[in-house]
Amino acid sequence: MTLAPAFLVKILASYRAARLRHRLAAGGPGIAAQQTALARLCGALARTEFGRLHGLPAGADLATFRQRVPLRRVEEFRGWIERMAGGASDVLWPGRCRHFVYTAGTVTGTPRPLPVTADLLAHYRGALADALLLHVLRTGSREIFLGRHLHLGSGTALTCAGESSAGYLDAMAWLSLSDWARENLYAPDRALADRSDSPERTAAIVQRYPTGAPVSLLAGTPAALLALAEAARGPDAEAAPLRARWPRLECAVHTGALPLLLLDDLRAALGPGVCPHEVYAAAEGIFAAQDGEASAGLRLFTDAGLFFEFVPVRELPAGGELPPGLTCLTLAEVQTGTDYALVVTTPGGLCRCVMGDRVRFVSTTPPRLIVTGRTELQLDTCGEQIGERTLTTLLQGVCTRSDWKPVAFHVAPYALRPAPRPLHCHEWWIELRSGTVRTPTGPVLALELDEELRRRNPDYEARRLHGQIAEPIVRLVMPGTFARWAQTHAAPGGLAKLSPCRNDRRVADQLAGIARFHAGGSQPPLREPASGA
Numbered sequence: 001m002t003l004a005p006a007f008l009v010k011i012l013a014s015y016r017a018a019r020l021r022h023r024l025a026a027g028g029p030g031i032a033a034q035q036t037a038l039a040r041l042c043g044a045l046a047r048t049e050f051g052r053l054h055g056l057p058a059g060a061d062l063a064t065f066r067q068r069v070p071l072r073r074v075e076e077f078r079g080w081i082e083r084m085a086g087g088a089s090d091v092l093w094p095g096r097c098r099h100f101v102y103t104a105g106t107v108t109g110t111p112r113p114l115p116v117t118a119d120l121l122a123h124y125r126g127a128l129a130d131a132l133l134l135h136v137l138r139t140g141s142r143e144i145f146l147g148r149h150l151h152l153g154s155g156t157a158l159t160c161a162g163e164s165s166a167g168y169l170d171a172m173a174w175l176s177l178s179d180w181a182r183e184n185l186y187a188p189d190r191a192l193a194d195r196s197d198s199p200e201r202t203a204a205i206v207q208r209y210p211t212g213a214p215v216s217l218l219a220g221t222p223a224a225l226l227a228l229a230e231a232a233r234g235p236d237a238e239a240a241p242l243r244a245r246w247p248r249l250e251c252a253v254h255t256g257a258l259p260l261l262l263l264d265d266l267r268a269a270l271g272p273g274v275c276p277h278e279v280y281a282a283a284e285g286i287f288a289a290q291d292g293e294a295s296a297g298l299r300l301f302t303d304a305g306l307f308f309e310f311v312p313v314r315e316l317p318a319g320g321e322l323p324p325g326l327t328c329l330t331l332a333e334v335q336t337g338t339d340y341a342l343v344v345t346t347p348g349g350l351c352r353c354v355m356g357d358r359v360r361f362v363s364t365t366p367p368r369l370i371v372t373g374r375t376e377l378q379l380d381t382c383g384e385q386i387g388e389r390t391l392t393t394l395l396q397g398v399c400t401r402s403d404w405k406p407v408a409f410h411v412a413p414y415a416l417r418p419a420p421r422p423l424h425c426h427e428w429w430i431e432l433r434s435g436t437v438r439t440p441t442g443p444v445l446a447l448e449l450d451e452e453l454r455r456r457n458p459d460y461e462a463r464r465l466h467g468q469i470a471e472p473i474v475r476l477v478m479p480g481t482f483a484r485w486a487q488t489h490a491a492p493g494g495l496a497k498l499s500p501c502r503n504d505r506r507v508a509d510q511l512a513g514i515a516r517f518h519a520g521g522s523q524p525p526l527r528e529p530a531s532g533a
Contacts, residue, residue, distance in 0.1 A: 006146055013133075013142040020133045023303060024291075029365045030302025031332045038062065038307045041345050044119070047094045050080060050351065062330065069352050071311070071322045071343060074103070074112060077350060084115050084349075085164050092349025093117045099158075099175065100166040101283045113166050114283050116175075119305070119347035124176035127286035127304045131279045132217075134291045134299065135251050139275060147216025147248040148187040150209065152202070152224040157194040169283050187215070197224070199231070206231045215246040218270075219253040222262040229269035241271030249274055255281045261396055261406050263294075265433075280371060284355060285346050288369060297361075297368035302331065305347050310340035313358055316375055322354065336361045339387070341375045358387060377499045381413040381424045382468045384460040386453070388500040394456060395430070398448045404440060405433035408482035411501040412508035416470055425470040429511050434479040442474035449474065477515045484514055 027033050042065060045051040046058040054068045080092050081100075089096040092115060099121070102111035136142055154168035174193065177186060186193075188205050195201045205228065209215055218225055233239040243249050252270050254277070266276060280288040280298050285306050288298035300308070310329045317323065328343065342355040358372040373388030380386075391411055399406050414427035428449060432439060450471050454461040463469045482498065489510065498507065 009145050010142045013136060013145050016129070017133045017136040017142075020130055021137055024299070024366065027303060027366075029331065030300065030367050031330075033303035034307060034331050035062075037303070037305055038065065038345070040305070041307055041347065041351075044094055044347065045349075045351060048090050048092060048349070050092050050349070066328065066352075070324065071326060071328065071352050071354055073322065073354050074114070074350070074356070077114075077353065078112075080349075081113060081115055085113065085161070087163065092351070093119070093347065097349075098164055099172065100164060101172045102166060102168050103283045111168075114350065115348045116172050117348050120285070121172065121176040123305045123347055124173055124286060125178070127301050128173060128176070128279075130301060130304065131253070131277075131286065131289035132251075134289050135253075135275065135277050138277075138291060139250070141250060143248065144216045144251050145185070147214040148209070149185045149217040149219060150187045150205065150215050151193065152205070152218065152220030152228055153197055155194055155196045155201075156190070157196070169281065172283075199227070202227050202231045209246070211245050213246055214248050216248045217251045217253060218242070218249065220255070222254050222266050225252055225254060225266055226262060226269055241269055241274075243271030243274050251275050251277050253277045253279055255279050261392060261408070265405075280369075282355070282357070284344055284348070284350060284353065287342075287344075291368075297363060297370050300331075300367040300369060302367060307345040309343035309345075309352065310334050310359070311343060311354065313339040313341055313375060316341050316354075318376065318380070331364075331367060334361050334364060334367075336364060339372055373501075374499060377502050379411060379413065379426060379501050380503050381426070382463050384457060384463055384469065386457055386460060386501070390456065391500050394449065394452050395428075398445070398452055402438065402440065404438075404445075407431045407433050407479070408498065409500060410482075410498060410507050410511060412505050413503060414473060414505075414508075423467075423470055426472040427508060428472055428474045429477060429481075429508065429515075430474060431477050431479060431482050439476075442476050445476070446472045446474040475511075475515065477511070481511065481515050485511055488514070 039059075042056060042060040043058045046056050046060070056068050057064065060068070077092070084091045084097045085100060087096065095117070097115040097117050099116040100113040101116045102113055104111065132144065135144065151170060153170040156167065156171045156174040158165040158167040158171055174182070174186065188208055192201065192204055192208060195204075202224075218228070220228070229242055232242060232245055249270070250273060252266070252274055254266070263276065270276070276294070278290045278294060278298060279286065286301065286304065287306070288300045291299040302308075308331055310331075311326055312329075315327055329340070334340065337360065339358050339360050342357045342359050344353055344355055345351050346353075356375050358375050359369045360372050361367065361369045370389070378385055378387045379391070391409075395406055395409055409428060409430045411426050411428050413424050415422065415424055417423035428446070430445065450464075454464055460469070464471075485507075486498065502508070
């Protein structure tokens with residue numbers, strides 16, 4: 001229950017939602033808001049060691065900003081961040097930084113700490129509030145502010161070293177909340193919230209919030225939300241959805257890109273009347289949130305204190321240093337239908353940082369985008385350049401036609417023939433839901449995936465026709481294989497993010513060890529591509 005009367009909470013929610021609607025309408029494509037954000041960021045950066053090193057004046061315009069500050073990847077800020085963690089002031093941002101947030105480590109497998117300044121905490125607080133208010137504008141309901149917001153994820157515990165502390169994004173989100181929100185909205189209680197993500201923690205949350213508890217909002221990845229529904233259902237496979245357990249539940253905020261495979265299952269687990277609500281959030285900032293149907297993309301937060309730039313993915317090198325002269329566009333210059341690498345400048349001190357996320361605009365007025373994957377995790381064995389979203393959409397379409405139910409998947413290159421005449425193919429690791437009717441064999445599924453990918457991707461089709469890449473291999477694994485991978489490779493906070501694809505075999509070989517493929521004679525024989533394939 002809230003300490004303030006319900007009618008006052010609703011009045012305040014209506015007022016703030018109306019203000020947001022006015023801001024969105026007045027901001028239009030967000031160009032003016034981005035110019036304001038850049039001016040404020042440059043004013044602060046000019047007072048730092050980083051700004052002085054680059055000769056960045058407080059009143060820098062866009063041309064000066066780009067000329068003086070080169071594009072950098074996250075790892076190139078490491079030295080400055082280590083000095084900030086050691087207590088140095090005015091390094092990447094004015095003042096001393098006492099909090100640090102870990103990245104998810106999806107690409108490298110190792111989470112990295114990034115600075116969280118007081119200004120970045122303020123950004124988190126404002127952007128997260130806007131994300132919830134977009135739900136209010138979508139649905140017209142303010143009831144989410146009259147119940148508990150149950151958060152699932154990595155936990156809010158902080159690791160302290162001297163006067164500094166570090167944690168995952170969930171911990172930073174908790175730090176950013178107002179005292180009122182912590183007291184009246186946030187759940188679970190701190191003892192549970194501090195625990196790392198695990199099946200035991202999920203079970204404890206279910207026990208702590210029984211049927212009838214005033215839960216109005218859930219927040220977490222789609223996988224975490226489904227795990228909660230499964231824990232609440234227990235051994236009864238026909239148990240009612242979560243809305244029946246918590247009648248006030250009306251919103252499920254999900255983070256993490258590409259929930260396409262799980263979206264139908266998520267809707268069924270939540271129950272009618274509960275709206276999935278996607279938020280594009282990362283350690284670097286809160287970037288966008290759903291303001292309509294999921295197919296319409298996510299509304300970019302242009303006035304939340306971040307400055308955005310966009311590099312066409314086709315021009316971005318696969319790794320190493322970023323060359324000078326890369327095309328880098330502002331929000332005013334982007335086009336729909338093109339994949340861009342997201343570049344951000346934040347009040348945490350990251351300046352012109354190439355995030356590693358691929359985004360595609362579906363609208364520029366207003367600016368709405370979708371996340372299409374990671375720039376460093378696309379399949380590019382022979383120049384085919386296939387991204388995560390393409391693979392996810394493809395698998396979903398193939399499985400839907402035959403009523404197969406995929407739970408998780410991963411795709412990696414596989415060497416069928418070594419040098420000097422190498423031949424590769426795509427190796428799909430797929431887990432289908434237990435009880436899937438008419439479970440396919442690997443070769444049958446491989447044939448359909450190959451045909452669909454040839455139809456969708458001209459580069460792949462050309463390479464298949466010229467024998468540069470062979471037909472794919474599909475490994476159907478036992479239920480629970482991907483869950484076991486996640487538990488085995490979880491970071492200290494309980495997180496283990498699985499990318500749908502990698503252009504190396506890091507995850508594929510880990511799955512092979514769990515599923516015991518490629519042992520003895522299970523490896524497919526080396527062979528020439530079929531005629532015309």
